[in-house]
Each structure stands twice: as C-alpha cells, then as structure tokens.
Amino acid sequence: MLDAQDAAVDRVRRIARGEEGTRRVGCVSLLAYDYPARLLRLTADRLPGLRLDLHQGTDTAVADLVRGGELDLGFVRVPVPRAGGAAGGAGGGTGEDDLVIRPGYASERIVAALPATRPLARADSIDLGELRDEPFVLPGARVLPGLAERAVAACREAGLEPRERARCDDLTSALAHTATGLAGTLAPEGLRHFSPPGIGYVPFRAPSHQLTPTVAAIHRPTPDPAIPRVLALLDGRAEVSSAASPGV
Known part of the structure; x- marks a missing residue:
C-alpha cells in the first residue's frame, strides 16, 4: 500500500x-x-x-x-x-x-505556384514582377493574415498589383485553383511535396524579405x-x- x-x-x-x-x-x-x-x-x-x-x-x-x-x-x-x-x-x-x-x-521560402501549362512554370527562377499578367489566388486575410499581408506587400514592392481571381482561407484551396489552370498563387516551397499534379513551383530571384x-x-x-x-x-x-x- x-x-x-x-x-x-x-x-x-x-x-x-x-x-x-x-x-x-x-x-x-x-x-x-x-x-x-x-x-x-x-x-x-x-x-x-x-x-x-x-x-x-x-x-x-x-x-x-x-x-x-x-x-x-x-x-x-x-x-x-x-x-x-x-x-x-x-x-x-x-x-x-x-x-x-x-x-x-x-x-520558409515563399515561391510562385503556377499552372504547369504556363511558360513561367518551367523557369528555373523568376522575378516577382514577371507575374504581373498572371491571375492570382490570394490567401484570406482573416484566417491567413500574415501570409496575406506578406503576399500583397511583396507584390507592391515589386511594382505589381495582383490580379485577384479569388481568395481562399487555406492553401489547399488555393492550389486547387492553380492545379486546374485558373490562377497562380504564392505558397511555401514545402508544399511541392504534397500538392496535386499540374503545378510548377518556381523560386524568386533575390526574393523580398516578405517572402522568407x-x-x-x-x-x-x-x-x-x-x-x-x-x-x-x-x-x-x-x-x-x-x-x-x-x-x-
């Protein structure tokens, strides 16, 4: 006892x-x-x-x-x-x-996630400004506030106003748009290991501190x-x- x-x-x-x-x-x-x-x-x-x-x-x-x-x-x-x-x-x-x-x-390193059919998706690296003609899926500011602010700030630093096609509350939903060829997004590089097919992940040359x-x-x-x-x-x-x- x-x-x-x-x-x-x-x-x-x-x-x-x-x-x-x-x-x-x-x-x-x-x-x-x-x-x-x-x-x-x-x-x-x-x-x-x-x-x-x-x-x-x-x-x-x-x-x-x-x-x-x-x-x-x-x-x-x-x-x-x-x-x-x-x-x-x-x-x-x-x-x-x-x-x-x-x-x-x-x-983390934030990279461009682009539909694989886009020519830029096959590049070794790109400048953020090269995405000015691409439609974007942006992270929702309510659920992903830090990532949303960083994405917009980095684009504006590069003289780019994102062409917003949609907003998503999670990155999985954003990648669904990208995989179907509708729009690109900015996403953590590690997602390349878990994402659906049809997406190219391209790093940025001299990325902004907003993207790290x-x-x-x-x-x-x-x-x-x-x-x-x-x-x-x-x-x-x-x-x-x-x-x-x-x-x-």
Missing part, C-alpha cells in the same frame, strides 16, 4: 515538474513535417514520460487555441496573429495580447512547466530545471 502511495506521489511530482503527462502542441499544418517531428523525437528520447499531442491548424487557429488554454504551446508564422485574426507582433517577448513570442524556430517568413513558438505568460523543457530540447540547450522562468 505504501509503495503504491509513494509511486502516486512521485508521479504527481513528475507531472508538476513537467516530466510526465500529456501536453498539447499546435502548429501550422504544412510545418508539422519539419521541426515538430524533431521535437516529438527529442521529447521521446529525453523526456519519455511526457506525451505531446499534436494539433494542426492555421496560424490564426493555433494562436487562438493557445490563448484559450486549449493548447500549451504553438508554432506559427511571424507576425503572430492577434486575437480576432489581425496580424500581430514579430516576437521577442510578451505580445500585445499577452502571448509570449519566441521567434527563430524555422523559416520565420516561425515563432508561442505560449501563455505562465506556461506549464513542461513547455520550457521541450523548448530547451528544440533549442539544443541542456534541459532546464522546473524552477526556470518562462523567459530562460
């Missing part, structure tokens, strides 16, 4: 230290194949008593779930969407809506004790103690 009680008390203590139990991690769907997979492996090796349940969604959905306490940790593109879907801060501290934002966990978004980790100001531990693993640092502050 005493052994069972001791084991139960020890387990409660391990959970309180962030060494055991289940934590919920959210990320943008496309990014789940990159560093979240590495985080799952590191956690299984270094913190075998800790289980990470992975949730995938848009930047806005993941950020809102972290705010609401339904996720313990999220990975989203910078700028982090504020509550209500507007693009927010780039990070390095506590954001305007009290999310702690830790930038620099990954970066970074990914930040986000959590609430007083995170579960496991969160500093798993972020330390991803950072390649020694496992932090349970007494460490969230900003360490």
